[in-house]
Every structure is written in C-alpha cells, then in structure tokens.
Amino acid sequence: MKDLLRTAREKKNLKTREVAQLLGIDQALISKFESGNRKPTREQVTKLASVLDIDFETLMVAWLKEKILYEIGDDTRFGIKAMMVAESEMKYELTQKKREVSASLLRILNEIDSLKKLLDQKRTFDSFRIAQALELEYTFESNRIEGNTLTLRETDLVINEGLTISGKSMREHLEAINHHEAIGYIKQLMESGFSFTERELLSIHNLILRGIIPEDAGRYRKVQVMIKGSSHMPPQPYLVAKEMENYFLWYESEKKKLHPVVLAAELHERLVTIHPFIDGNGRTSRLVMNLILLQHGYVIANIKGDYDNRMNYYNALETAQTKNNKEDFLLYIAQIEKESLERYLSIIG
Structure with missing residues (x-):
C-alpha cells in the first residue's frame, strides 16, 4: 500500500504537504503512510483514493490485506482457517444484500x-x-x-x-x-x-x-x-x-x-x-x-x-x-x- 500511495502522489506531482492539506491532516502522517510506519483510517483511505486518483477498490483491498496480516502475525495456521470462515460468512452476507433488490x-x-x-x-x-x-x-x-x-x-x-x-x-x-x-x-x-x-x-x-x-x-x-x-x-x-x-x-x-x-x-x-x-x-x-x-x-x-x-x-x-x-x-x-x-x-x- 505504501508504494501505491507514493507512486500515485508522485504521478500527480504533489508534495506530501499538499496531500496533507487536501486531507486536513498533519504532513508527517502522509510520510508515515508512505513509509509503512502508520496505517491510515478507513475514512482517510477513501479520501486518499479520491485525492490521488487511485482506484478505490484497489486501495481498499491493499489496506484491508495489511490490516489482516498485521492482526494474524505469526499465527499463520489459525489465520488461514479464520479467513476461510470469514470468506464463507461474507459470501453469505453478500448474497443476502443482493436479495435486498426487490x-x-x-x-x-x-x-x-x-x-x-x-x-x-x-x-x-x-x-x-x-x-x-x-x-x-x-x-x-x-x-x-x-x-x-x-x-x-x-x-x-x-x-x-x-x-x-x-x-x-x-x-x-x-x-x-x-x-x-x-x-x-x-x-x-x-x-x-x-x-x-x-x-x-x-x-x-x-x-x-x-x-x-x-x-x-x-x-x-x-x-x-x-x-x-x-x-x-x-x-x-x-x-x-x-x-x-x-x-x-x-x-x-x-x-x-x-x-x-x-x-x-x-x-x-x-x-x-x-x-x-x-x-x-x-x-x-x-x-x-x-x-x-x-x-x-x-x-x-x-x-x-x-x-x-x-x-x-x-x-x-x-x-x-x-x-x-x-x-x-x-x-x-x-x-x-x-x-x-x-x-x-x-x-x-
């Protein structure tokens, strides 16, 4: 995710200070996002996608992936099983949402x-x-x-x-x-x-x-x-x-x-x-x-x-x-x- 943010910012010729101003946050946070030392909030991810013209789905997937890997840590075996259970439940919820369209x-x-x-x-x-x-x-x-x-x-x-x-x-x-x-x-x-x-x-x-x-x-x-x-x-x-x-x-x-x-x-x-x-x-x-x-x-x-x-x-x-x-x-x-x-x-x- 950090490389995605830096690449998009540089492509738009924006300085970290300018991105920070657009998001209404401290410049140091942008640098930490790009170095991987700090993770943006979900709301900040949405704003970053808009400001840097990054595909929202791509950025969200990268953000969630890093959150999941951080939480799993060294518990790889249990982590894989937990993700399989979560995937099953999410698919069920997605099916239910689709049914909401009459x-x-x-x-x-x-x-x-x-x-x-x-x-x-x-x-x-x-x-x-x-x-x-x-x-x-x-x-x-x-x-x-x-x-x-x-x-x-x-x-x-x-x-x-x-x-x-x-x-x-x-x-x-x-x-x-x-x-x-x-x-x-x-x-x-x-x-x-x-x-x-x-x-x-x-x-x-x-x-x-x-x-x-x-x-x-x-x-x-x-x-x-x-x-x-x-x-x-x-x-x-x-x-x-x-x-x-x-x-x-x-x-x-x-x-x-x-x-x-x-x-x-x-x-x-x-x-x-x-x-x-x-x-x-x-x-x-x-x-x-x-x-x-x-x-x-x-x-x-x-x-x-x-x-x-x-x-x-x-x-x-x-x-x-x-x-x-x-x-x-x-x-x-x-x-x-x-x-x-x-x-x-x-x-x-």
Whole structure:
C-alpha cells in the first residue's frame, strides 16, 4: 500500500504537504503512510483514493490485506482457517444484500439494460439536434417541478433566442438559463473523465443559483430549513458538512457495487434528504442523478413537472425520507429511466 500511495502522489506531482492539506491532516502522517510506519483510517483511505486518483477498490483491498496480516502475525495456521470462515460468512452476507433488490426493481433494471444494449447499437444515429431538444425538455420539466411557469416554447426562446418573456419574472428567466448551462457543465465533466467530488457538486449548485441568490450559490446552508409540503426535517446546519462528507464516503464505497440506475437514484435521494443548500436542492439532486446516468451510458431520466408526476415523485421521496423505505423511489426513478430510454430509441429509430 505504501508504494501505491507514493507512486500515485508522485504521478500527480504533489508534495506530501499538499496531500496533507487536501486531507486536513498533519504532513508527517502522509510520510508515515508512505513509509509503512502508520496505517491510515478507513475514512482517510477513501479520501486518499479520491485525492490521488487511485482506484478505490484497489486501495481498499491493499489496506484491508495489511490490516489482516498485521492482526494474524505469526499465527499463520489459525489465520488461514479464520479467513476461510470469514470468506464463507461474507459470501453469505453478500448474497443476502443482493436479495435486498426487490423482484419488481430487478425486473425493471433488466429491461433497462436490454434497452441500453439496443441503444449502444444505435449510437451512430445520435444527433446534436436530438440531444439539444431533449435537454431543453429536461430544463423545462425540472424547473416546472419547482414552480417555474415558463412554457416549453418560452423556455426555448429564453435559452436559444435570448428573448425576454413578458409577464415572467427575472428569476424564471435565470432558472432556465442557469439550468441549461448546468447541463453543459455536466457534459463537460463527461468529456474530461471526471470523478464526482464535492467540487463538482458545488459547481453544479453554483450554476443553478447564479444571479438568483449569489451569496448562497455553491455554498452549504447556514440556517435551518423546512421542505414545503413535507414532514421530513433536514439536519441542522451545523451537521450539514459532516453529512455531506458521509455522502461522498458512501458514494466512493458503493459506486462500483450498485447498478448505475440505483446508484444515481440513491445519490439523488440522499442529497435532497440532507438538503444542504438554502435553495436549488431539487434541481441539483436531479442533475447529479443524471450526471451518474450519463457517465454509465444511460440517458437523462426526465421527471415530468405536471401535477400527477410531481405528486408521485414527491410521495416516493417522502416515503424514503420518513419511513426509511426507498423501494418506491428506486422503482419510480427506474421507471422514468426506462420510459426515457424507450422514447430516445423511438426518436432515433
């Protein structure tokens, strides 16, 4: 593990002092990690993987291997037997976890993956104009969920023609422009081979609130908030930073284990449940969800903003937040992605 850390740091041309600053720990600890005289904590391993661009699974395996060997010491015979028993128990637990995905959700995920395979065969029929039209619809619907009254045609005129719509507020105009630019940003991330970190999240939110509430754009909230129409109470402001740290730790540990649609839905639900921003949480959460979907080759899951769809969406979220049951929300997002794939395929023929 020590060689892995040193090699990755040198590859990025970082000094131990710079790595220490990024992790918020003493420089001497980094040197001890690299010399093997000190072992990082699990949380530090996660941060090191992100900062040094090391595959999280590779680093975790190396870290756990060293921990196991240290604990076994000279008790090789007993150690091997203990590892065999542990392997058996872990395989059983893994099987149990797989069963946690309901039959209904598994069925939709299988249908989604069949549609994606078909889409992969037709990628040559993609066109800029189709993508532009679908992204416009996404901006329109995502803003409509939050109460924006611009029509689809008016949204088009604001974004693509630079027109001002009479009778509509400046905020509604900025919401359309900002969301459109946020989609452009996540597409840039896709092209650059990004890793999803706090920096990307705050950049997305900064674009969403730019010019609307500039002092809070790209910043976590400092006051308590309530979600209109919901009985869920987001965490107190002093807990937000820690909750968000746990959010990214969860992402790093689960990003290669979960089906991409489930991962995207979970990131959406977890973010909007923390409600880390004073405003723009819904739009930001949906953009994060779609960033993950696009990263894995799926299409934008466009939740409609009409009354029925909005209520189904809110009710599924409420159940996840207040009853600790995410099944309805995961099913809802999976169904939206399936329908979005079907529509995309019908358009490109």
